[in-house]
Amino acid sequence: MATLEELRLQLDEIDGQIVELYKNRMKVCGKVGELKVKTGSKIFDRQRERDKLLDVASKVSGDFNKKGIQELYEQLMSMSRKLQYRLLVEAGALGRLPFIEVASLDKQKARVVFQGVEGAYSQAAMQHYFGDNCNSFHVRTFRDAMEAIEEGSADYAVLPIENSSAGAVNEVYDLLVEFENYIVGETIIPVTHTLAGLPGTKQEDIRKVYSKAEALMQTSRFLDEHSSWQQISVVNTALAARKVLEDRDKSQAAVCSAYAAKLHGLTILQDNINNEPNNSTRFIVVSNQKIFLKDASKISICFEVPHESGSLYHILSHFIYNDLNLSKIESRPVEGKSWEYRFFADFEGNMADAAVKNAIRGLREEAMNLKILGNY
Numbered sequence: 401m402a403t404l405e406e407l408r409l410q411l412d413e414i415d416g417q418i419v420e421l422y423k424n425r426m427k428v429c430g431k432v433g434e435l436k437v438k439t440g441s442k443i444f445d446r447q448r449e450r451d452k453l454l455d456v457a458s459k460v461s462g463d464f465n466k467k468g469i470q471e472l473y474e475q476l477m478s479m480s481r482k483l484q485y486r487l488l489v490e491a492g493a494l495g496r497l498p499f500i501e502v503a504s505l506d507k508q509k510a511r512v513v514f515q516g517v518e519g520a521y522s523q524a525a526m527q528h529y530f531g532d533n534c535n536s537f538h539v540r541t542f543r544d545a546m547e548a549i550e551e552g553s554a555d556y557a558v559l560p561i562e563n564s565s566a567g568a569v570n571e572v573y574d575l576l577v578e579f580e581n582y583i584v585g586e587t588i589i590p591v592t593h594t595l596a597g598l599p600g601t602k603q604e605d606i607r608k609v610y611s612k613a614e615a616l617m618q619t620s621r622f623l624d625e626h627s628s629w630q631q632i633s634v635v636n637t638a639l640a641a642r643k644v645l646e647d648r649d650k651s652q653a654a655v656c657s658a659y660a661a662k663l664h665g666l667t668i669l670q671d672n673i674n675n676e677p678n679n680s681t682r683f684i685v686v687s688n689q690k691i692f693l694k695d696a697s698k699i700s701i702c703f704e705v706p707h708e709s710g711s712l713y714h715i716l717s718h719f720i721y722n723d724l725n726l727s728k729i730e731s732r733p734v735e736g737k738s739w740e741y742r743f744f745a746d747f748e749g750n751m752a753d754a755a756v757k758n759a760i761r762g763l764r765e766e767a768m769n770l771k772i773l774g775n776y
């Protein structure tokens with residue numbers, strides 16, 4: 401029987417041949433790429449790749465080897481495409497993305513819409529981004545805010561997209577796909593809940609606590625210490641504060657921000673009652689213009705992938721290969737298609753970067769329904 405050293409020598413020789421074959425294959429792929437640059441053809445040919453996988457599988461026997469050779473070829477063809485995308489960039493054939501670079505947003509003159517009522521966290525986020533005295537109005541739903549942007553009655557909308565403890569705001573993700581609106585900025589604000597009541601209220605007086613369902617959840621530890629209090633959910637935290645003020649009843653309290661409490665003339669009975677001391681929410685600033693700031697450093701996109709094994713893996717390789725740092729990935733069901741998903745990804749970069757253009761070119765060819773949601 402051969403020794404380990406002898407077997408390894410045999411492997412080294414075979415690997416030498418594989419490396420030579422790899423180099424030859426890539427050289428031919430480079431020629432294919434040059435031809436495609438010249439003729440303006442697509443790099444990715446899904447049917448040719450499917451046929452190739454069937455062909456190589458037919459040339460080996462046994463499930464283990466069939467699967468193995470297919471995995472190997474998926475990798476080889478993926479490298480081949482990446483080489484070709486690179487040739488496109490070098491030939492300057494990537495073109496420009498359909499977004500216009502701007503030096504700054506005109507925050508002073510902007511008319512801004514937020515969802516909710518006076519005192520909502522969205523208003524605080526808006527003021528944080530646009531300044532305390534910005535020209536604003538509020539609407540009842542996230543959809544209303546998106547419509548106001550689309551039809552131009554507002555220049556920007558400020559919408560919550562993600563909370564550090566509760567996660568994504570799903571409806572806003574879905575609306576970003578539905579509307580032709582784009583993310584142009586973001587701002588993160590701490591969400592610190594307080595217990596607030598009418599002036600003179602004592603905690604012993606309280607029987608009912610009003611707030612938005614998420615806020616009741618985010619303060620459950622404090623509320624559970626007062627199990628006799630009835631918890632009632634209302635549309636948002638600012639509305640809870642307004643209700644307590646209007647009912648003029650000291651047995652009622654609201655879980656809301658200090659800002660909403662002050663705005664509605666309530667007294668803070670207990671400050672910072674969050675379960676999670678660092679609770680914060682990320683808000684996006686949305687516009688109907690396809691613009692991006694010169695110093696933008698984050699890109700949000702969404703796409704669908706074919707419902708087959710390995711497809712997300714191949715899509716994500718475009719980020720890795722182009723050295724782009726993927727900071728977030730979310731998935732949402734695709735409407736009308738059970739168990740199929742649309743992915744939302746955030747990654748670092750600016751649309752003017754070659755690496756970004758290269759990755760987007762590959763994603764556009766290989767994923768379905770790619771939408772660039774914004775660069776900010």
Ligand SMILES: C=C(O[C@@H]1C=C(C(=O)O)C=C[C@H]1O)C(=O)O
Nearest residue numbers: 429432443444445448449477480
């Ligand atoms: C090389 C080509 O480009 C791509 C890469 C392939 C490969 O490496 O075999 C096959 C199809 C294309 O997606 C080609 O079109 O033949």
